[in-house]
Amino acid sequence: MFISDCLGLSDAGHLTIGGADTLMLAEKYGTPLYVMDEDNIRENCRLYKKSIDKYYDGRGLVTYASKAFCCKEICRVAADEGLGLDVVSAGELYTARQADFPMEKIFFHGNNKTIEELSMALSYGVGRIVVDNLTELEILNTLARSLNRKANVFFRIKPGIDAHTHDFVRTGQIDSKFGLALETGEALAAVKEAISFENICLKGIHCHIGSQIFDIEPFEHAAQVMLGFIAQVKTETGYEIEELNLGGGFGIKYITEHDPVEYDRYMQRVAVTVDDTCKELGIRRPFIVIEPGRSIAGPAGITLYTVGAVKEIPHVRTYVSIDGGMTDNPRYALYHSEYECLVASRAGEPREKTVTIAGKCCESGDLIGEGMRIQEVKPGDVVAVLATGAYNYSMSSNYNRIPKPAIVFVKGGKDRLVVKRETLEDVIRNDL
Ligand SMILES: Cc1ncc(COP(=O)(O)O)c(C=O)c1O
Numbered sequence: 001m002f003i004s005d006c007l008g009l010s011d012a013g014h015l016t017i018g019g020a021d022t023l024m025l026a027e028k029y030g031t032p033l034y035v036m037d038e039d040n041i042r043e044n045c046r047l048y049k050k051s052i053d054k055y056y057d058g059r060g061l062v063t064y065a066s067k068a069f070c071c072k073e074i075c076r077v078a079a080d081e082g083l084g085l086d087v088v089s090a091g092e093l094y095t096a097r098q099a100d101f102p103m104e105k106i107f108f109h110g111n112n113k114t115i116e117e118l119s120m121a122l123s124y125g126v127g128r129i130v131v132d133n134l135t136e137l138e139i140l141n142t143l144a145r146s147l148n149r150k151a152n153v154f155f156r157i158k159p160g161i162d163a164h165t166h167d168f169v170r171t172g173q174i175d176s177k178f179g180l181a182l183e184t185g186e187a188l189a190a191v192k193e194a195i196s197f198e199n200i201c202l203k204g205i206h207c208h209i210g211s212q213i214f215d216i217e218p219f220e221h222a223a224q225v226m227l228g229f230i231a232q233v234k235t236e237t238g239y240e241i242e243e244l245n246l247g248g249g250f251g252i253k254y255i256t257e258h259d260p261v262e263y264d265r266y267m268q269r270v271a272v273t274v275d276d277t278c279k280e281l282g283i284r285r286p287f288i289v290i291e292p293g294r295s296i297a298g299p300a301g302i303t304l305y306t307v308g309a310v311k312e313i314p315h316v317r318t319y320v321s322i323d324g325g326m327t328d329n330p331r332y333a334l335y336h337s338e339y340e341c342l343v344a345s346r347a348g349e350p351r352e353k354t355v356t357i358a359g360k361c362c363e364s365g366d367l368i369g370e371g372m373r374i375q376e377v378k379p380g381d382v383v384a385v386l387a388t389g390a391y392n393y394s395m396s397s398n399y400n401r402i403p404k405p406a407i408v409f410v411k412g413g414k415d416r417l418v419v420k421r422e423t424l425e426d427v428i429r430n431d432l
């Protein structure tokens with residue numbers, strides 16, 4: 001009935017998440033409120049993990065891309081499910097460490113890691129540092145030498161794949177700020193330099209072709225290109241790269257029309273491609289890493305808002321103003337992303353109205369969506385925006401000095417606060 005399995009309807013006709021009544025949650029914790037179903041997050045983690053066990057003899061690691069949604073509790077959940085973690089900043093790394101995440105299962109990404117971040121990664125004992133460019137490689141070698149260590153690194157490669165997704169979330173093509181190009185020889189030169197460095201141990205190569213991708217072909221194609229590079233490195237240097245990270249990017253259902261592939265089908269298909277290509281190229285099957293973010297956290301989350309004014313402009317549109325907006329969900333403002341919404345108290349009724357959901361910021365573009373179908377809606381109603389578990393909280397801001405919402409996890413019908421709502425004092429805490 002709803003776009004996520006974790007959503008349901010109570011006997012009273014209220015929207016439920018993970019078995020908990022959303023009106024009760026709104027009443028108990030206030031709005032805006034992010035709510036995540038922990039069981040759904042865990043199920044998504046398991047689907048990916050099992051797919052590697054089933055189709056690739058367990059010779060791989062699923063790392064959760066924490067940029068999608070990062071707080072200590074999800075790090076604990078990912079660790080408990082046996083996943084690794086992808087971090088891209090000192091902040092994400094620090095969060096993981098404070099959650100006691102096993103450092104050896106962390107991949108540290110980023111196109112411009114600072115010297116402080118690289119030192120932090122080395123001193124924390126982060127498992128793999130994904131090096132983006134030669135400047136970074138040289139700094140890392142120097143830092144590792146000063147600590148009398150060897151840094152275990154991956155290289156981020158641009159495989160030249162054009163995944164069909166929004167321009168801002170495409171990353172695998174040559175015109176990208178991320179990674180080293182294959183066509184120009186840049187990647188091969190970097191590999192040769194890494195092999196020659198005393199304090200660098202080249203473990204693998206990484207690519208990430210984009211996000212919210214529905215097709216499997218681009219992933220298969222990326223695997224072939226990357227394996228081709230491993231074979232080229234072997235031929236030219238004799239060095240055999242043993243690990244291959246194929247990134248994340250698996251699409252989710254934001255609206256009824258979206259039809260994402262079952263997550264374990266990616267591994268099923270990619271594993272065959274990897275096997276066949278390795279045989280063809282005469283190289284060993286690498287250890288495979290994947291980095292899903294959106295598809296682990298996204299479907300598990302919703303955001304609850306309280307409706308303020310409903311402004312009907314005859315023959316133009318109806319604005320439904322909510323107590324949050326682009327500060328907690330900037331995705332419509334950035335990408336015109338699509339969402340579904342419901343009036344939580346009438347969630348089972350047909351959505352017969354067409355409205356624009358507007359936030360409370362001093363910004364006309366502060367919208368959650370336009371042309372959204374919803375039930376009869378009036379001031380005071382609680383509205384749920386669905387599938388907001390990824391890239392909402394993690395991309396939230398304090399624009400207009402609006403405090404960030406709280407986050408509640410629900411498990412088996414029981415709710416618990418995992419991130420407190422910001423207060424006005426929090427908003428000014430660094431002001432002198
Ligand atoms: C390097 C890298 N890995 C993993 C991800 C996670 O992608 P997604 O959330 O689409 O699965 C991203 C973000 O797109 C990324 O840049």
Ligand SMILES: N[C@@H](CCCC[NH3+])C(=O)O
Binds near residue numbers: 067211
């Ligand atoms: N932030 C984007 C995805 C970017 C993924 C990070 N490389 C989104 O909300 O869809």
